[in-house]
Structure formats: structure tokens, C-alpha cells
Amino acid sequence: MSTQASDLAHRLAERAELVCRHYLSNGRRVGRYWVVGDARNAPGRSMFVRLRPRKGGQGAAGKWTDAATAEHGDLLDVIRESCGLLEFRDVLAEARRFLSLPQTEAESKSPLPPVPIGSPESARRLFAMSKTIHGTLAETYLRTRGISALHELTSLRFHPRCYYRPHDDLPTESWPALIASVTTLDGVITGVHRTWLDRSGLSKAPLDTPRRAMGLLLGNAVRFGRAHDVLAAGEGIETMLSLRSALPTLPLASALSANHLAAMLLPSSLRRLYIAHDADAVGTAVATALARRAEAAGIEAIPLSPRLDDFNEDLRTFGVDELRAALRIQLAPADVVRFLPSAAA
Known part of the structure; x- marks a missing residue:
């Protein structure tokens, strides 16, 4: 200080x-x-x-x-x-x-002006007000979901008292929240995704809609690692972090929903795209639509399919070793050596 x-x-x-x-x-x-x-x-x-x-x-x-x-x-x-x-x-x-003390020249400047609720600038301010997840209820929540690969999570933060309004006619509440930055391909924050948490951190908060996003989401994503020639993309944050537990160096992107996954923008340098889809009709349809877009741009598209409903359920049910073994047979041979921790040994 x-x-x-x-x-x-x-x-x-x-x-x-x-x-x-x-x-x-x-x-x-x-x-x-x-x-x-x-x-x-x-x-x-x-x-x-x-x-x-x-x-x-x-x-x-x-x-x-x-x-x-x-x-x-x-x-x-x-x-x-x-x-x-x-x-x-x-x-x-x-x-x-x-304290009725004189202001310094630097402190006499006007405070930040208000910005529209739900705007990209509002999202950037919320992310800036949040802090690293390590040692917080956000880390507790992710570990409860079986996710242990918590390295280089610059896109995730924690806010201990994030505002939540159930409806326009109801008072605002505050709950702990996992905050995820939604960014462009160049890393510019355009929105945030909030997962409100129970005060124990062991589950999501007991709210009607414990997940909400704000800002400009279309085409953008929550990113883990910087993609160059290979990227894995999917819907939920927990889904993609489950893949990261098995493939810790593979760049990942969470589009947050099926519709946004179908519309996600792809890096021009990309040569291979893994599409981690949920095991339902919507997930399969979105994976097909995104694969067509990728292939039209000259990008090889490979689906990654979970054994159960999604990869987080696979991780929690079967463990990271079995998840890694299931992914091994779905990866391109070059990526097995490149991204699977035990493959190069």
C-alpha cells in the first residue's frame, strides 16, 4: 500500500x-x-x-x-x-x-461515467472488478465438477457479490459468481458470462437462471489458450474445461450455447477444428453445421463425442484417465503425440 x-x-x-x-x-x-x-x-x-x-x-x-x-x-x-x-x-x-481532506490533482478527475446495463463496456467493468479464481468459491465449484486443470485461466475470475435480479419487479440480490470473459479472436472483451454459485461453492446458486451472459456474444467465445492451427470448440465452460483436464495444452473455446457455437468465428490460421458436442439432437446438428462452415474455409473438422450426455459427465463418471483414453482414438494421429500428456513418453 x-x-x-x-x-x-x-x-x-x-x-x-x-x-x-x-x-x-x-x-x-x-x-x-x-x-x-x-x-x-x-x-x-x-x-x-x-x-x-x-x-x-x-x-x-x-x-x-x-x-x-x-x-x-x-x-x-x-x-x-x-x-x-x-x-x-x-x-x-x-x-x-x-474525511474532508483536499483532493489531489489526479483524484479530482471525474469518476467513470455510467454505461448501459448489459453493454460490452459494462461487461468489461464487471470483469475488471473481479479477481483471480484461485482460493475462491469459483475454484471450489470447478473442483466439485471434477475439473482440476486450473492453469492459465486468465479468462475466468471470481466475484464474491455479483448482482442478480430475478425479475424486473423484484429486488436485486447478490451471490458469489464465476465470471468468464467473452472475447474476439484478437482478445478484446465483448461480454461476460456469469455462473452464480451457492455460498458453499459446491453447486450453482439456487436460482431460476443461475447462468446469464451479457454483451456481444455472437461470433465470440470464452477462450482457454491461444489457437493457431488447432482448436477445440464446444458449448459450455465446464464441458471445455473437462477436455482441458485430459488435454491440458490443447487450445479451447467455449461458445456458451449451441446457437453461438454454430456462429463462432474461426481463426484464419486454423487448419484443424475439433467440435466437442453434447450427446443430443441439438448438439449433433450444431456440430454438423459448424463442420460444414469449417470445411468450406479449408479447415479439417473432427467431432469429439462424449460417452454420456457431455464431457463433464464423462469426467465425473469415468475419471480423467478413461476420458483421455476415449479422446485418444478420436484425435488425429499428429495431435495424439502433440496434446496427450502420456503419448510422447
């Missing part, structure tokens, strides 16, 4: 209860703590902000812990989350405003 930020955090801690009453107004004081639902000021009792040090001076005032998510931080984090700020300079500016 910079000297400036450290000084502001210290000043805020000296006024911890006033800060909480202002930014966490849905909470209340309980002994030496302010108790509230989370750092975004949701009602509840899972987050504890220490208002004064423990006896003996241990345990700094202004520090907080969320028992539901294991997150922790200081009062600058509270200002960031409760105000929905993205840029750290805006957090510092708000802290200075609260």
Missing part, C-alpha cells in the same frame, strides 16, 4: 464507526464490531468490522472479515465495494471527501 493510501486507511480507522454508519448503513454495532451482510452493504451478519482494537492493542481497528467468503480488508476496501468504484484513484478521492 502506498504511503498516501496507508495514511487514509489509518485516518478512516480512527473514525471506523462513522465510516461504517455511512457506507454500511444496513448493519449495526455489536460490541466492538460493526456487523453487516457484506462490503457492498447488503443486510446480514456475515461481515464483521472491528471498531476498536482488542485489549492489549492487538487487532487493528478498521479491519474486517467476511465469514461467508473468507475475504478481509480495510476501510478503503469498504469504500470501493459499497460505492462500486473501479479505479483506485476514485477510492482515494471518496475517502478524502469523507
Whole structure:
């Protein structure tokens, strides 16, 4: 933390209860703590902000812990989350405003303007506000689905309190969420996909629609690895990450739905496309349509078929070794040596 930020955090801690009453107004004081639902000021009792040090001076005032998510931080984090700020300079500016301190030249700039809900810019801001999945409920969720290949997941992030609106006439809720960036072939984020999670991380959240996407999706995809001459494409994120457990270096793309898979844009350098389809009539039809498009562009198209409904079910039912053996006979010989971990041994 910079000297400036450290000084502001210290000043805020000296006024911890006033800060909480202002930014966490849905909470209340309980002994030496302010108790509230989370750092975004949701009602509840899972987050504890220490208002004064423990006896003996241990345990700094202004520090907080969320028992539901294991997150922790200081009062600058509270200002960031409760105000929905993205840029750290805006957090510092708000802290200075609260403390009635003069603004610096950099902090006096206007905050980011509002953007339309569901727009690509809104999607980019949500992805920027999220954090790496390692050590979070998102990692717990993926491991519960049997997915252990969690390397180089720059397209996936975790948000501990992602807004969810059941219907237009109902209040907004907040749930933990796995956030996936949807990008163009050049890596520009055009949208995000959200999978809201149960607060244990062991399953999806108990919502009517626990998966939603926003932004520009058509032609784009969630990408794992950069494709050059070979790519495997399919529908769901879990489906493609299951393939990654068996083929950890094969570039993958998740189009998120059957219709978007059929319309996914393909790299001009691509020479071979594996189409990982679900074992139903829609999945087979989409694989056929995408194969025709690929072959018309001079790209060899090879279907990858699961034994059960999809590759995640195969992974959870049979294990990674059997999944790898089933994929081995479906790959082109050159790719067996290139992408199967045990083939080159």
C-alpha cells in the first residue's frame, strides 16, 4: 500500500464507526464490531468490522472479515465495494471527501461515467472488478465438477457479490459468481458470462437462471489458450474445461450455447477444428453445421463425442484417465503425440 493510501486507511480507522454508519448503513454495532451482510452493504451478519482494537492493542481497528467468503480488508476496501468504484484513484478521492481532506490533482478527475446495463463496456467493468479464481468459491465449484486443470485461466475470475435480479419487479440480490470473459479472436472483451454459485461453492446458486451472459456474444467465445492451427470448440465452460483436464495444452473455446457455437468465428490460421458436442439432437446438428462452415474455409473438422450426455459427465463418471483414453482414438494421429500428456513418453 502506498504511503498516501496507508495514511487514509489509518485516518478512516480512527473514525471506523462513522465510516461504517455511512457506507454500511444496513448493519449495526455489536460490541466492538460493526456487523453487516457484506462490503457492498447488503443486510446480514456475515461481515464483521472491528471498531476498536482488542485489549492489549492487538487487532487493528478498521479491519474486517467476511465469514461467508473468507475475504478481509480495510476501510478503503469498504469504500470501493459499497460505492462500486473501479479505479483506485476514485477510492482515494471518496475517502478524502469523507474525511474532508483536499483532493489531489489526479483524484479530482471525474469518476467513470455510467454505461448501459448489459453493454460490452459494462461487461468489461464487471470483469475488471473481479479477481483471480484461485482460493475462491469459483475454484471450489470447478473442483466439485471434477475439473482440476486450473492453469492459465486468465479468462475466468471470481466475484464474491455479483448482482442478480430475478425479475424486473423484484429486488436485486447478490451471490458469489464465476465470471468468464467473452472475447474476439484478437482478445478484446465483448461480454461476460456469469455462473452464480451457492455460498458453499459446491453447486450453482439456487436460482431460476443461475447462468446469464451479457454483451456481444455472437461470433465470440470464452477462450482457454491461444489457437493457431488447432482448436477445440464446444458449448459450455465446464464441458471445455473437462477436455482441458485430459488435454491440458490443447487450445479451447467455449461458445456458451449451441446457437453461438454454430456462429463462432474461426481463426484464419486454423487448419484443424475439433467440435466437442453434447450427446443430443441439438448438439449433433450444431456440430454438423459448424463442420460444414469449417470445411468450406479449408479447415479439417473432427467431432469429439462424449460417452454420456457431455464431457463433464464423462469426467465425473469415468475419471480423467478413461476420458483421455476415449479422446485418444478420436484425435488425429499428429495431435495424439502433440496434446496427450502420456503419448510422447
